Amino acid sequence: MIEIHNIQKTFGDKKVLDGVSGVFEAGKTNLLLGASGTGKSVLLKCIVGLIKPDVGSVTFDGTYFTNSKLDIKQEIRRKIGMLFQGSALFDSMTVEQNVEFPLKMLTDMNKSERMDRVNFCLQRVGLENANKKMPAEISGGMKKRVGIARAIAPNCTYLFCDEPNSGLDPQTSLKIDELILEITQEYNITTIIVTHDMNSVIEIGDKIMFLFEGKKLWEGTRDEILDTDVKELNEFIFSNRLMRDAKKVEDNSSM
Numbered sequence: 001m002i003e004i005h006n007i008q009k010t011f012g013d014k015k016v017l018d019g020v021s022g023v024f025e026a027g028k029t030n031l032l033l034g035a036s037g038t039g040k041s042v043l044l045k046c047i048v049g050l051i052k053p054d055v056g057s058v059t060f061d062g063t064y065f066t067n068s069k070l071d072i073k074q075e076i077r078r079k080i081g082m083l084f085q086g087s088a089l090f091d092s093m094t095v096e097q098n099v100e101f102p103l104k105m106l107t108d109m110n111k112s113e114r115m116d117r118v119n120f121c122l123q124r125v126g127l128e129n130a131n132k133k134m135p136a137e138i139s140g141g142m143k144k145r146v147g148i149a150r151a152i153a154p155n156c157t158y159l160f161c162d163e164p165n166s167g168l169d170p171q172t173s174l175k176i177d178e179l180i181l182e183i184t185q186e187y188n189i190t191t192i193i194v195t196h197d198m199n200s201v202i203e204i205g206d207k208i209m210f211l212f213e214g215k216k217l218w219e220g221t222r223d224e225i226l227d228t229d230v231k232e233l234n235e236f237i238f239s240n241r242l243m244r245d246a247k248k249v250e251d252n253s254s255m
């Protein structure tokens, strides 16, 4: 479980995060939802320690992270897996070498242990025959799978995904969402996903935090989101025609 308390961040004269608090539970897909520029990525970076918040704290399973000593931070960082926008694979390395990379950096496994783990993770994401391929030779969806395999390779306790569906077609997006959900539940990972994709909300939104202009305006589950009376969230959701149609169907069936 990750807890954040009163996170505030200002760049120049722009207050990007204005006192955001919340709890992200283990074994659940926790979504950070909001329009472009509303502070989702900055919040994610504050949580993982890539940006230092001006005010506020983050704890990982009760261990205080913000302002902690380096060794405590490093211990927590070892348990963090990251899936970056665009996958961020190393282009000069094979798929296998990409997944092996964090094991070399973060563990004292020997070569054969590393290869066992690489093969296990690649199999888990459905890529058992891609070991020797280069990133340029595989599709966007496969790259995301390699990114997920790399993120979970060191047995992560916490998984952060920054817009995992960016650049993917709807069908592939759904498969990636399902894979993240399955892995989260199977290994009881605390997963935080930055997204503005309403399909992901409906498919995998165990818990959703809606950010608007740096503030948390709403939180709840995918079952609650269509009935919200928060004006800004309604405007965000129903700017999507499919969502308007889904709401009509829901309203008609409850009449």
Ligand SMILES: Nc1ncnc2c1ncn2[C@@H]1O[C@H](COP(=O)(O)OP(=O)(O)OP(=O)(O)O)[C@@H](O)[C@H]1O
Pocket (backbone or CB within 6 Å): 011, 016, 034, 035, 036, 037, 038, 039, 040, 041, 042, 043, 196
């Ligand atoms: N390092 C930085 N220095 C100055 N301003 C920044 C920095 N990082 C982010 N910002 C600003 O903070 C605001 C929020 O950015 P952020 O990337 O968190 O938005 P977002 O909600 O993730 O948007 P998107 O969905 O488009 O990725 C933006 O106005 C952005 O320009």
